[in-house]
Amino acid sequence: MKDFIKKNLPKKSQSLSEWYNRVVMLAELADYGPARGTMIFRPYGYAIWETVQKYMDEKIKASGVENAYFPLFIPESLLAKEKDHIKGFAPELAVVTIGGGEELKERLVVRPTSETIMYQAYANWIKSWRDLPVLVNQWNNVVRWEKRTYLFLRTLEFLWQEGHCAHATWEESWERVLWGIKLYEQTYREIFALPTVVGRKSESEKFAGGVATLTCEVLMPEGKALQGCTSHDLGQNFSRAQNIKFQDKDRSAKYVWQNSWGFTTRSIGGMLMAHGDDAGAVLPPRAAPVQVVIILAKSETDVTEYAKKVELELVQLGLRVKLDDREEESMGYKINKWELRGVPLRIEIGIKEVRSQNLTIVRRDNQTRLLISNNNLGTVKTLLDTIQSDMLARQERFLAENTFEAITYNRFSEIMKTTKGFIKAFWCERAECEMTIKEETKASTRCLPLDAPKENGVCVKCGEPAIHRWLFAQAY
Amino acid sequence: MKDFIKKNLPKKSQSLSEWYNRVVMLAELADYGPARGTMIFRPYGYAIWETVQKYMDEKIKASGVENAYFPLFIPESLLAKEKDHIKGFAPELAVVTIGGGEELKERLVVRPTSETIMYQAYANWIKSWRDLPVLVNQWNNVVRWEKRTYLFLRTLEFLWQEGHCAHATWEESWERVLWGIKLYEQTYREIFALPTVVGRKSESEKFAGGVATLTCEVLMPEGKALQGCTSHDLGQNFSRAQNIKFQDKDRSAKYVWQNSWGFTTRSIGGMLMAHGDDAGAVLPPRAAPVQVVIILAKSETDVTEYAKKVELELVQLGLRVKLDDREEESMGYKINKWELRGVPLRIEIGIKEVRSQNLTIVRRDNQTRLLISNNNLGTVKTLLDTIQSDMLARQERFLAENTFEAITYNRFSEIMKTTKGFIKAFWCERAECEMTIKEETKASTRCLPLDAPKENGVCVKCGEPAIHRWLFAQAY
Numbered sequence: 001m002k003d004f005i006k007k008n009l010p011k012k013s014q015s016l017s018e019w020y021n022r023v024v025m026l027a028e029l030a031d032y033g034p035a036r037g038t039m040i041f042r043p044y045g046y047a048i049w050e051t052v053q054k055y056m057d058e059k060i061k062a063s064g065v066e067n068a069y070f071p072l073f074i075p076e077s078l079l080a081k082e083k084d085h086i087k088g089f090a091p092e093l094a095v096v097t098i099g100g101g102e103e104l105k106e107r108l109v110v111r112p113t114s115e116t117i118m119y120q121a122y123a124n125w126i127k128s129w130r131d132l133p134v135l136v137n138q139w140n141n142v143v144r145w146e147k148r149t150y151l152f153l154r155t156l157e158f159l160w161q162e163g164h165c166a167h168a169t170w171e172e173s174w175e176r177v178l179w180g181i182k183l184y185e186q187t188y189r190e191i192f193a194l195p196t197v198v199g200r201k202s203e204s205e206k207f208a209g210g211v212a213t214l215t216c217e218v219l220m221p222e223g224k225a226l227q228g229c230t231s232h233d234l235g236q237n238f239s240r241a242q243n244i245k246f247q248d249k250d251r252s253a254k255y256v257w258q259n260s261w262g263f264t265t266r267s268i269g270g271m272l273m274a275h276g277d278d279a280g281a282v283l284p285p286r287a288a289p290v291q292v293v294i295i296l297a298k299s300e301t302d303v304t305e306y307a308k309k310v311e312l313e314l315v316q317l318g319l320r321v322k323l324d325d326r327e328e329e330s331m332g333y334k335i336n337k338w339e340l341r342g343v344p345l346r347i348e349i350g351i352k353e354v355r356s357q358n359l360t361i362v363r364r365d366n367q368t369r370l371l372i373s374n375n376n377l378g379t380v381k382t383l384l385d386t387i388q389s390d391m392l393a394r395q396e397r398f399l400a401e402n403t404f405e406a407i408t409y410n411r412f413s414e415i416m417k418t419t420k421g422f423i424k425a426f427w428c429e430r431a432e433c434e435m436t437i438k439e440e441t442k443a444s445t446r447c448l449p450l451d452a453p454k455e456n457g458v459c460v461k462c463g464e465p466a467i468h469r470w471l472f473a474q475a476y
Numbered sequence: 477m478k479d480f481i482k483k484n485l486p487k488k489s490q491s492l493s494e495w496y497n498r499v500v501m502l503a504e505l506a507d508y509g510p511a512r513g514t515m516i517f518r519p520y521g522y523a524i525w526e527t528v529q530k531y532m533d534e535k536i537k538a539s540g541v542e543n544a545y546f547p548l549f550i551p552e553s554l555l556a557k558e559k560d561h562i563k564g565f566a567p568e569l570a571v572v573t574i575g576g577g578e579e580l581k582e583r584l585v586v587r588p589t590s591e592t593i594m595y596q597a598y599a600n601w602i603k604s605w606r607d608l609p610v611l612v613n614q615w616n617n618v619v620r621w622e623k624r625t626y627l628f629l630r631t632l633e634f635l636w637q638e639g640h641c642a643h644a645t646w647e648e649s650w651e652r653v654l655w656g657i658k659l660y661e662q663t664y665r666e667i668f669a670l671p672t673v674v675g676r677k678s679e680s681e682k683f684a685g686g687v688a689t690l691t692c693e694v695l696m697p698e699g700k701a702l703q704g705c706t707s708h709d710l711g712q713n714f715s716r717a718q719n720i721k722f723q724d725k726d727r728s729a730k731y732v733w734q735n736s737w738g739f740t741t742r743s744i745g746g747m748l749m750a751h752g753d754d755a756g757a758v759l760p761p762r763a764a765p766v767q768v769v770i771i772l773a774k775s776e777t778d779v780t781e782y783a784k785k786v787e788l789e790l791v792q793l794g795l796r797v798k799l800d801d802r803e804e805e806s807m808g809y810k811i812n813k814w815e816l817r818g819v820p821l822r823i824e825i826g827i828k829e830v831r832s833q834n835l836t837i838v839r840r841d842n843q844t845r846l847l848i849s850n851n852n853l854g855t856v857k858t859l860l861d862t863i864q865s866d867m868l869a870r871q872e873r874f875l876a877e878n879t880f881e882a883i884t885y886n887r888f889s890e891i892m893k894t895t896k897g898f899i900k901a902f903w904c905e906r907a908e909c910e911m912t913i914k915e916e917t918k919a920s921t922r923c924l925p926l927d928a929p930k931e932n933g934v935c936v937k938c939g940e941p942a943i944h945r946w947l948f949a950q951a952y
Binding site: 033038042043050067068075090094099106107108121124141 | 507509510511514515516517518519522523525526542543544545546547548549550551554566567568569570571572573574575576577582583584586593596597600601606612616617619621623632633635802804
């Protein structure tokens, strides 16, 4: 396996995208589907999504939002109700034209997102202020016809949750927009051990049909940004387009205020790319389907029994444990296999460990070896917590070290030509400068960080007055 | 609301399908989607599916099966690999012909089921006996172009789980087929309080492309059968068509043995139809999103505080509780609303209850009223168990009373013309008789019950020798 990895896995630093694709395939996280641009979530990769789902679903429900399920197919005319929305999504649509052997009178779009189909129902359901807020979420699949695809990161079909709420006031709706983006920021931090920059998208980068979009931007190893998720303030754009009105307490008819927020399987790709190393994936303990793998140096009765006892005790501690007792694979092969798969902790058990009633335990993230006593298995749990926070700390350092400030356009261009990374720079907020910067440096506005202070500056491009430093980066 | 229900809800016994549609809509379980034949699972209906998912998913995982996710789109040529499979599904397909604004070179079928797309991957993944068994399940959406649709029971798009396993031997695969159908039988009994008849489908009714199909058949109130779920022995049909081979221990190359098994949201429709009454839905406690609703007779401080205390204690017992303290609705309105929604237990709290520290509690299934002490809230839990088993017992009685034996074809026809129900009758197992019986009586073979003894009989239709009594019924 060592040889196999050496032969098949380029160094991460040499060819990130090649390394990434190979790790995803060899670690059995995902595979390509037969139709161009589609992917298969293999059990090991899907289990990461299940962990995210469990974590987020509990928080979504605790906040009063209920799950539902709306249809996959949207009649073309319905999708077109909000003009900016259809303009934004038109180039990315998959369209069903034949059903039951016959050409359809009205073509059906496979949902790229569910605003229009959900809000048609909301228009029927909402009559009075008593029916508000409507707080609904769904876990489903959506399809966007991407030209160039990338496992997890950009695929024709992906999985996500999309929350869609309707409120009586803008203030209440905006609270939910913020709540959404904070949930995502927390999920990245707590589960994926990834810090993000939270902020507002520019007009040109915001959601098609929305008023404002919040995003979590993640910095990837080669200095490019990954848009990690989004939470949209839809204002009354859709309620006006789809006539969603309620009778308020004062008996006047008003349009509802809406928001939508989504977190996708793309996040798994970001997590894999950020933490992995030359030996393969490195999974944060809270995201890992297997947190501890136990490998037997010899498959003798004593060793197996001891290993099973350890396995049972770790399971009872609430850990996700795998005992690898396959006889036909060598110790070295198994070590490489589980390193490739990124299991946070590896326990090696041989005769020596049985005799001493100790365990040899190896951290995946930094290869530290420890000898711990069998009487003290609780330390395994503590160790997993330490790994999780160490991984986050490493990424925080990386983010800090690769976030630059640029006052001059020369400096801006130079960074984008060399190290890349995030740049904080004053921007006049005119689309023209934004476009020129992108054409010349490949860097786009990522967001205006929520915590950005109001300052007196001049646009890095045109020198006109600018009051905020925006975050720029090249993006996926 | 009473008036509202009276006006809008026909009696169940008078017009079952009309009653059913109204209950589903009025109880906010589901709604129609904008595209013909599609449906919206509203939060109250979707929560039932989540309960089923949680129950089944734990058992699926405990049996060693892992979840994964395969693409929605199947290239047309791939679906056509197994000849009987494509023949069976061809009339029901939704086809994507346009993607990203361009006509596709190869049309993409929206999955009606995932055998072909999953097994193409299996062919790549499986090399040796060491890779077996492959035990994979997915929770997803599928599309079948149905002509006439019915909320939950028959919709263009539905939700389900589909398990797909590959084994080295037929015996091992058959074990899994049986395991699947037993899981479903148990889910119907334990969660939905519905007894089923488990058996094997006839050749004409089995899965397109399979060798044998097991089914759970559920008897609906008007004496028609609902095919509740299926578990298929696929033999080597797909492994031969898609070339899924493994090298066995003896080094010879062999085709794998496969099975697939699915349980859909249609089951929720069966459950609603079976248990409901003239006042609306009646949900079995284990399936109910809300198990206990607390209604305030007056919204005075004392009453509200007492109700909140009761709510908290019931939640702490692990129950799903809803406190309805909406002030603008009358007591009568609320009672009818929650009866319509089928909540198993209703607790009514007024001044009287606060003074006596008692609770008035009403069973939804039989309208029994009880007074219980506030000190003894554990009885609420017991009461829910009693309701669950009483509901099952009622359905078992209904099934027994409506399962007939018919030796003569006259008797067979008479039953199908009058009471309907299940008929056990000898059948020679020739497709010709099966077809004639269906044309003349509308009854089709539902299954050969797994526990049917071998007997010496004559076919109810043609008089030729027959060794088994098959189960017949008119079907949805």
